[in-house]
Amino acid sequence: MKSKIREIYENCAVSLLWCLCYLFAIQPRCVRYGVYAPFVSFVLRRLAHYRYDVITRQLRDSFPQKSEEELQDICNRYYDHLAEMIVGTLSLAGMNDKKRSRATELNLTDDFYPTIEGRNIVVLTSHYGFWEIALNLYLYTPNHHLFVAYRPLKSRIMDKLYSRLRSYKRVDVVASNNFMRHYVAHRHGINGKNIVVGLISDQNCPVTKGCCWHRFLNHDSLFFDGGEQLARKFGLPVFYLELERIEAGRYRHNYTQIYDGSEEVNPHEITERYVRCLERTIEAKPEYWMWSHKRWKNRPKEDSLFYDNYKTEN
Numbered sequence: 001m002k003s004k005i006r007e008i009y010e011n012c013a014v015s016l017l018w019c020l021c022y023l024f025a026i027q028p029r030c031v032r033y034g035v036y037a038p039f040v041s042f043v044l045r046r047l048a049h050y051r052y053d054v055i056t057r058q059l060r061d062s063f064p065q066k067s068e069e070e071l072q073d074i075c076n077r078y079y080d081h082l083a084e085m086i087v088g089t090l091s092l093a094g095m096n097d098k099k100r101s102r103a104t105e106l107n108l109t110d111d112f113y114p115t116i117e118g119r120n121i122v123v124l125t126s127h128y129g130f131w132e133i134a135l136n137l138y139l140y141t142p143n144h145h146l147f148v149a150y151r152p153l154k155s156r157i158m159d160k161l162y163s164r165l166r167s168y169k170r171v172d173v174v175a176s177n178n179f180m181r182h183y184v185a186h187r188h189g190i191n192g193k194n195i196v197v198g199l200i201s202d203q204n205c206p207v208t209k210g211c212c213w214h215r216f217l218n219h220d221s222l223f224f225d226g227g228e229q230l231a232r233k234f235g236l237p238v239f240y241l242e243l244e245r246i247e248a249g250r251y252r253h254n255y256t257q258i259y260d261g262s263e264e265v266n267p268h269e270i271t272e273r274y275v276r277c278l279e280r281t282i283e284a285k286p287e288y289w290m291w292s293h294k295r296w297k298n299r300p301k302e303d304s305l306f307y308d309n310y311k312t313e314n
Contacts, residue, residue: 014160018093021165025094032087033248041083045076051292058291062217077287084248088130091249092165097139104136105252107244112255115237116144119261120187120195122238124227124274126202127290128281129243133251137196137241138170145190146171148198149179149226180226187234197236199227201274207298212268214275217282219296221275228270237261238270240277245288 024032044050055078059071066074095103115121121144125134138146148166152175153159166173170193174182183197205211205222212225231238238259244252258273259265282289 010157013157017161018164021090021093025091032091037083037087040086041080044082045079054294055291058295074287078291081288085130088249089132092132100136101139103133103250105246106140107252107254120236122197122227122231122236123241124199124201124238125241126200126278129245129251129288131200134241135168135171138168141196143193144196145193146196146198147183148173149176151176197230201227202278204295204297212271214272216275216279222298223271223275225271231259231270235261240274242281
């Protein structure tokens with residue numbers, strides 16, 4: 001009985017929050033990004049000082065060659081970007097295919113569609129730009145079904161709300177702890193459509209066998225290796241997705257193939273290619289990466305075996 005009451009309460013709360021998001025999303029774009037976003041940025045930066053110490057410390061450690069003035073400028077621009085992401089997330093409630101198309105500009109190489117024709121593929125992206133908009137790939141791949149891994153939120157209400165905001169056609173949002181099983185069960189396709197596996201691979205990775213060490217932004221860093229494992233086991237091409245900001249709420253999607261599905265590679269090499277691509281992206285415009293999350297909680301000494309192997313390889 002209690003579980004039933006709890007479920008009713010959660011569903012009512014999610015519905016209420018969804019309505020509030022929708023009322024926000026239907027307001028003119030110039031109001032959402034021209035009025036609300038600067039106000040949110042001001043609150044985060046000047047009033048709340050939201051994770052200021054975390055942001056500045058990680059910027060300083062990642063870019064020791066930059067002056068304090070340069071780092072402060074990046075920090076300020078990051079707050080502007082964070083405010084845009086909040087506005088963009090709330091705006092998902094009012095998005096349809098037409099609006100999603102307007103928010104997306106695709107930059108593909110000539111061999112993209114020939115490469116993915118009749119095949120499953122892996123797309124590796126990151127917490128760079130407005131990553132929620134990466135799901136718009138489904139608009140341009142009508143012969144594919146998109147599987148996206150996510151880490152469930154602690155709040156069941158917010159988790160259900162985010163799942164609803166991310167509910168697109170031909171898109172399955174799957175909890176990361178069930179993702180491999182979900183892919184294996186559907187690897188032969190859904191309704192005659194092949195699979196695109198979408199992974200945000202720069203999550204704060206715990207010290208597990210599913211992660212590997214790489215040198216990244218002046219740190220020894222752990223990265224999830226799931227995309228590489230899928231690609232090598234099932235012979236899947238791998239693409240790196242860079243989200244390039246055009247203007248508030250609009251992004252160019254740049255796809256770069258980093259593995260063709262058949263090349264002989266060493267362990268962790270595909271992930272290393274991804275790491276190098278991401279590092280170049282961040283170094284070019286660092287303000288669009290998620291600096292307010294603690295990226296380097298784990299230290300090499302906590303995982304001497306894996307780290308010793310990494311140091312030997314490097």
